[in-house]
Amino acid sequence: MKIIRYTDAFFVDELRRFDRRAEASEAVREVVGDVVKAVRERGDEALIELTKKFDAAELRVRDLRVSQDELQAAWDGVEPRVREALEASHRNVSEFARQSMRKNWSMVNEQGAEVGEVFHPYQRVGLYVPGGTAPLVSTSLMTVAIAAAAGVPEIVVCTPCGKDGTVNPGLLAALKLAGATEVYRVGGSQAIAAMAYGTGTIKPVVKIFGPGNAYVVEAKRQVFGVVSVDLLPGPSEVMVLADKTGNAACIAADLLAQAEHGKDSGVAFITDDEGLLGDVVREMEVQGEKLSRQQMIKSVLEKECVLILVPTLEDGVELVNAYAPEHLSLIAEREEEIMQMVRTAGAIFLGNASPVAVGDFLAGPSHTLPTGGAGKSFPGLTTEMFSRRTSVVRLSKEACAKSEPIVRVFSEIEGLDAHGESVAIRGRVL
Ligand SMILES: NC(=O)c1ccc[n+]([C@@H]2O[C@H](COP(=O)([O-])OP(=O)(O)OC[C@H]3O[C@@H](n4cnc5c(N)ncnc54)[C@H](O)[C@@H]3O)[C@@H](O)[C@H]2O)c1
Numbered sequence: 001m002k003i004i005r006y007t008d009a010f011f012v013d014e015l016r017r018f019d020r021r022a023e024a025s026e027a028v029r030e031v032v033g034d035v036v037k038a039v040r041e042r043g044d045e046a047l048i049e050l051t052k053k054f055d056a057a058e059l060r061v062r063d064l065r066v067s068q069d070e071l072q073a074a075w076d077g078v079e080p081r082v083r084e085a086l087e088a089s090h091r092n093v094s095e096f097a098r099q100s101m102r103k104n105w106s107m108v109n110e111q112g113a114e115v116g117e118v119f120h121p122y123q124r125v126g127l128y129v130p131g132g133t134a135p136l137v138s139t140s141l142m143t144v145a146i147a148a149a150a151g152v153p154e155i156v157v158c159t160p161c162g163k164d165g166t167v168n169p170g171l172l173a174a175l176k177l178a179g180a181t182e183v184y185r186v187g188g189s190q191a192i193a194a195m196a197y198g199t200g201t202i203k204p205v206v207k208i209f210g211p212g213n214a215y216v217v218e219a220k221r222q223v224f225g226v227v228s229v230d231l232l233p234g235p236s237e238v239m240v241l242a243d244k245t246g247n248a249a250c251i252a253a254d255l256l257a258q259a260e261h262g263k264d265s266g267v268a269f270i271t272d273d274e275g276l277l278g279d280v281v282r283e284m285e286v287q288g289e290k291l292s293r294q295q296m297i298k299s300v301l302e303k304e305c306v307l308i309l310v311p312t313l314e315d316g317v318e319l320v321n322a323y324a325p326e327h328l329s330l331i332a333e334r335e336e337e338i339m340q341m342v343r344t345a346g347a348i349f350l351g352n353a354s355p356v357a358v359g360d361f362l363a364g365p366s367h368t369l370p371t372g373g374a375g376k377s378f379p380g381l382t383t384e385m386f387s388r389r390t391s392v393v394r395l396s397k398e399a400c401a402k403s404e405p406i407v408r409v410f411s412e413i414e415g416l417d418a419h420g421e422s423v424a425i426r427g428r429v430l
């Protein structure tokens with residue numbers, strides 16, 4: 001743990017690294033570039049090779065797709081209490097997604113033209129569900145169920161398999177419940193390339209969604225243009241901003257929950273209360289000892305955890321906005337006022353009683369959120385991202401006549417007289 005106080009001589013220098021931009025390292029970019037090229041040029045054959053190389057699994061081309069029978073068997077084999085938990089989360093996520101759907105609308109403009117927007121779900125999307133270090137059952141729901149709620153007909157999922165070629169049955173069950181229509185046991189940047197360019201087995205999609213490690217995120221960036229992508233949701237992070245009303249035990253618990261995600265996780269605590277800072281450090285030590293993922297937690301706390309004492313909460317907000325945390329837990333007397341000042345967080349959890357883990361598994365908004373500073377330019381995953389918008393314009397003869405003089409001015413300035421004439425002709429022939 002690193003503790004930084006505003007009274008330290010190098011305070012300002014220390015904080016400079018908080019101002020982040022999401023960018024992959026040169027090494028990751030290179031590896032991913034090679035992977036994308038291999039899949040684009042050699043399709044399934046490259047997928048088999050790369051799965052052997054990165055996931056140590058020996059697959060045949062016909063094994064790549066997880067069969068409907070396997071998905072059904074996974075769902076049938078789920079224990080009742082797990083099934084209930086999955087269903088509870090699924091109901092919240094689906095309902096939240098339905099509420100936030102964009103609706104078709106129209107208005108009449110100044111010249112009397114009817115203008116509006118219509119939304120259609122994409123026909124075929126690709127969702128990445130991570131599976132390298134933990135089977136992210138919740139991520140299946142937090143992406144696939146939203147695509148299903150948006151009405152996407154073809155929901156393709158790629159997720160890595162273990163050494164023995166299998167995918168965690170709990171994850172498959174969640175995919176089945178959420179409404180995945182095709183599932184492939186392919187992970188990493190090779191999966192993203194396969195969904196973007198298509199292979200013999202995996203037909204290409206038009207948009208790619210979902211979180212992953214640095215390789216997955218970089219691959220999404222490299223295939224951008226061939227497909228569109230949702231956002232850049234990489235390795236998870238939590239920041240807590242609290243004043244003296246923060247409960248040290250709750251704050252420490254949230255920081256430790258983040259640390260157990262392991263390597264690359266960001267954990268930060270900012271407060272204007274020196275007493276609380278000390279209490280949180282002590283709580284983390286006591287609570288940390290009892291947790292199972294000791295190795296992960298220790299390494300994150302050593303390398304990726306900072307606790308910062310700021311003179312005022314407003315200074316804290318400035319740091320929050322510079323860092324753009326994926327999750328922000330905000331505990332403050334002036335909660336509403338401070339929240340309104342936060343402009344870059346992926347999701348905000350308000351008050352001592354709102355654990356980030358409830359947002360991870362159950363609350364309703366997708367837990368797929370921008371990381372690594374990407375929150376400055378991307379919001380978290382929304383239902384809207386699964387629908388494509390088209391604008392619609394309809395003019396009556398009268399609206400056309402009223403538009404004509406203004407169009408004429410534009411067409412003269414731009415030197416495009418055919419444009420002007422295409423409007424004027426309506427007044428003569430209709
Ligand atoms: N931001 C969010 O909303 C959000 C949500 C859930 C999970 N996550 C994050 O997703 C990440 C999941 O990462 P993960 O690693 O567990 O699973 P993953 O499925 O993203 O990545 C595993 C794959 O990476 C590839 N890979 C591993 N090492 C490689 C190497 N050296 N070169 C090339 N490819 C390599 C392998 O093919 C492997 O299948 C975590 O960091 C987690 O925090 C983020």
Ligand SMILES: [Zn+2]
Nearest residue numbers: 236257258360
């Ligand atoms: Zn988490």
